[in-house]
Amino acid sequence: MALEFKVLKESTECSARLGQIKTPHGVIETPVFMPVGTQATVKAMTPEEVRDLGAQIILSNTYHLYLRPGHKLIEEAGGLHKFMNWHKPILTDSGGFQVFSLNDLRKITEDGVEFRSHIDGSTHFISPEKSIEIQNSLGADIIMCFDECTPYPADYEYVKESMERTSRWAKRCKDYHENWDKQALFGIVQGGMYKDLREKSVKDILDIGFPGYAIGGLSVGEPLELMCEMLDFTTPMLPKDKPRYLMGVGTPDYLFEAVIRGIDMADCVLPTRIARNGTVMTSQGRLTIRNAEYKNDFNKLDPECDCYTCTNYTRAYIRHLFNVNEILGARLATIHNLYFLLKLMGNIREAIRQDRLMEYREEFYKKYGYIK
RNA sequence: GUGGAUAUGGCCUAGUUGGUUAAGGCGCCAGAUUGUGGCUCUGGAGAUCAUGGGUUCGAAUCCCAUUAUCCACC
DSSP: OOOEEEEEEEOSSSSOEEEEEEETTEEEEESEEEEBOTTSSOTTOOHHHHHHTTOSOEEEEHHHHHHTTOHHHHHHTTOHHHHHTOOSOEEEEOSHHHHHHTGGGEEEOSSOEEEEOTTTOOEEEEOHHHHHHHHHHHTOSEEEOOOOOOOSSOOHHHHHHHHHHHHHHHHHHHHHOOOTTTOEEEEEEOOTTOHHHHHHHHHHHHHHOOSSEEEOSOSSSOOHHHHHHHHHHHGGGSOTTSOEEETTOOSHHHHHHHHHTTOOEEEESHHHHHHHTTEEEETTEEEETTSGGGTTOOSOSOTTOOSHHHHHOOHHHHHHHHHTTOHHHHHHHHHHHHHHHHHHHHHHHHHHHTTOHHHHHHHHHHHHTSOO
């Protein structure tokens, strides 16, 4: 098997656990945050930089790489790892999120999804089998079942049909996938915000059986409390000896709350995207570095940070770079945000090890400004 | 010196035959961003329409003068 998961320690105060995932490209310490490199690159970063920031695994995207440069080309290049010179683990998303995000450019049928390319309008058809075929060519360590990420809000009947189709698609994905020794295929639980549908989805996906399980369809605009409620309900139904991956989560509070509820993996474009638009996360909360108040501020972004950006550059300089639209601004902010979140996850792992996660969360929330 | 043209928020402009709270872009200020989308999106502030006078029920729009700038000529 391509994946081995081991729980090293369970928290006595909550459902958090410390673990280890072994993949063909190395070991991942969990809970882990996975930076997103949609188009075979974490935007603005070299793979070496991403590695040095502490990333253990990155996520890339089936839909985008299928469109450009094409999965066959990447296969010809020797696979995604070699193509992009990233030799640690990779996870590819199945294209399922694009079923959600390209809402007005796609048509869902039982067989699969017809997409109109967001690039040139050309039509493409991705079925569960096609998604697996593409992901096999890309060669990521962990690949995902082709699903539909249902929107929020959505009515019961729609979510039910969607979830049941996702279950049928999961079976097809598993049947089609072959090289289990190199690539672990994860199943995805859906069901929107309806508990009975979540329960049914978990049952379906567990019946099919996968080396890891993802929870999809959360973090799609619902309030944090609702996501927590769904996690409280869903996560305990997932087996303890398999990794649990919450898709699309990337703010510190969502990450804390997810880990506390037993999540081992999460990914999000947020830290890199907001960095490109001039927002950084600091130990004292978010700040928009473009703002005038930083014009003459010669301190580092975060007084407690020791990343490359913070040890070398000031707020005033980074603000200047954004104001004159220089690429370096995006790079420095991305370096900082990724480092911040990866370090946070490291601290969370350490807190679990010391069995003081709740205390650490309290400290962090107070400083960050989530609670007063 | 003579002739001509232009003067609209910090900058560049739109304002149709004079008619409600002068429009837009850039810049400025602030916010957003959650398994897509690197120069994105959403708000906001800011103009007594060069100055003075006149015509008119009503003028950024018409007339006169002044000032400034630009062009051509002597």
